[in-house]
Amino acid sequence: MRHPKLTGRLSVPGRKARLATAAMLLVATTVAACGDGQDDGDAKAGAPKAPATIPELTKDPLTLSFIWFDWPPAHALEDFANAEYKKERPNATIKVNTVPNANWHDAMFTQFAAHKTDFDIAILDSQHIGEAVTNGNILDLTDFVKNNIDVKAYNPYLLAAYGQFPQAETGKRDENASLYGLPLLGDTWTMIYRKDLIGDKPPQTWDEMISVAGRCQADNPGVSGLAFHQANGSDAAAVTYNTVNGIYGGNLWDPKTRKIDGVLNDAAGQEAMDVLVNKMKPLTAKGSGNWFIDEVNAAVAQGKACIAFNWIAASGGLLDPKQSTLGTTREQILDKLGFATLPSQKTNLVPLGGMGMHVSAYSPAANQAEALNFMKWFERPDIQKKWAAAGGVPARTDALESPEFLNAGPFNKVYADSVPRMRDMWNVPEYARLVDIENTNVNAALNGAKKPKDALDDIAREQQSVLDSSGRKGGGGL
Known part of the structure; x- marks a missing residue:
């Protein structure tokens, strides 16, 4: 008899599903669909910029959709977000769409190429960022991060790995470089x-x-x-x-x-x-x-x-x-x-594992606003510690060093000890x-x-x- 898949799924208060659509919001949307050979200056010019502050959020029901591959953290994220984010945004439902791991890259970039996505937040592997940036597929979050995220709360390697492009040297944080994502899940x-x-x-x-x-x-x-x-x-x-x-x-x-x-x-x-x-x-x-x-x-x-x-x-x-x-x-x-x-x-x-969150350039304006609000909420220290207690692997240093994370699993200290040793592809x-x-x-x-x-x-x-x-x-x- 074949052994069942080890899902490792976490018990987080149940999912709630409600479909919805959105209102409007202005975001710069000039998108240049550029090829792999584009230089770094063109990459910066091609990525539409997210607003520096979160615009007014819709009061209508709204579904914020992610895309990830099918594994335990994807299901844990959906459960966790619907349990916790709804406390602040009861009209928002989180849906994490999953695909087989082998199809993950193509499932995202086929939609990117069509300039139309059924997801608002793409969970990209760290090495996917360059392709998405040079093709103008995701928002430039640099100004948003400056106004909403305490970058000093993160190990510079993780912040660079999950958001920065280009990287002159893997994992080296360049404060003058643009950021296109924020950490979702650390791993090694x-x-x-x-x-x-x-x-x-x-x-x-x-x-x-x-x-x-x-x-x-x-x-x-x-x-x-x-x-x-x-x-x-x-x-x-x-x-x-x-x-x-x-x-x-x-x-x-x-x-x-x-x-x-x-x-x-x-x-x-x-x-x-x-x-x-x-x-x-x-x-x-x-x-x-x-x-x-x-x-x-x-x-x-x-x-x-x-x-x-x-x-x-x-x-x-x-x-x-x-x-x-x-x-x-x-x-x-x-x-x-x-x-x-x-x-x-x-x-x-x-090895560096883990992924960051990135806002689709083709998502409706109200969904982009919700995505930015979710990211700001998710990166809060209290939420990062709750995510750690629920089985997530946070990137904020205070969450990594917290009892909520270190006591949540016998392998969590392994991750905390491994961060200074990481090397990306x-x-x-x-x-x-x-x-x-x-x-x-x-x-x-x-x-x-x-x-x-x-x-x-x-x-x-x-x-x-x-x-x-x-x-x-x-x-x-x-």
Whole structure:
């Protein structure tokens, strides 16, 4: 019998659904639909500006629609917002529309290309921002943020990652750069380990982790040493390789020269690919070459993995006794499962996950006003702490350090400790093509269809061709 999906869904007071339409509001709407090759000055000119202050809100019933992929935080957000935001805006209903993860990018950008969206707030991956900005798909929130958001309340890396474009260096906050979004959900990987199989102390280095996983697999027939993302879809296999690349001292590219070939596939990059394919892959379960979030969670919950890696925001279901064979209570499960920050090796880098909120340039004026009001409300310190207590991963420093967050789950301290270690991928308009190239080739190497060196060289060559053909110059930013 197939194990049910680990939804990890949170119990927040119930959803209320009412449809509605809106009144009017003036927002600058000059939109330039520009291509990937646009320079940074054109990007700023092409994005319509949000007003610096929130215009008068409609008193009529209104549905504020989001678009996200289908996973536990999406359902938690809808429940949380309808329970809490309605206390201040009872006429507003929050609807979070979801699509499969693999269709997430295209579901948003197909509508953007048509200059008509059925969503008001797009939840973009950090690397989607450049494409949306250069095509004029989302509002420039710079003036709005200055007047409504305390930017000093955030780690500059998170504020930059979820809103700033361009980024001369990944995660570096430039106060003169424009902001196009605000944080919704922070995230990174946690290492999940079986305390009853490997001991209470988690491995401290990547090499030690591989050794421990190997011994655990040998000592426990039917249990794989490792479980991690390998699928050729979304950013699954790419994030896995990029994580190992960073830990072994590699770089994804040189953002100043926009050079990938010769950087990604240098000695450190090759070592990382060798570790992933020849040392980690043999410790995974048969048939795991297409695994992503749900499959890794299922392996952990069924007691089939010694050590696993997954996104923190997707890990809540692991503690649900209805979805686990590790115990009949949360406490029994936690006697067997531990959560830790990723081991280090040559560096201690971890992957940046999470997403920001961005206002569609094609949303009706009244909905844009409601979206801005929602964002200002959501970023309040009291609401961020409530979001944390409900299972969200906040970005405000005071919320990250609050008891509401740190006590809400055993993996929350992992996130708080990981923020200074984060590294993002390329934050450029060409991101979607770059990640597809990497996913395809890393997945091929993991499944034996390509030799590790050939796969990495192909990634570097093909990604370099994408950047070279875009016409953008060096210094455009991650």
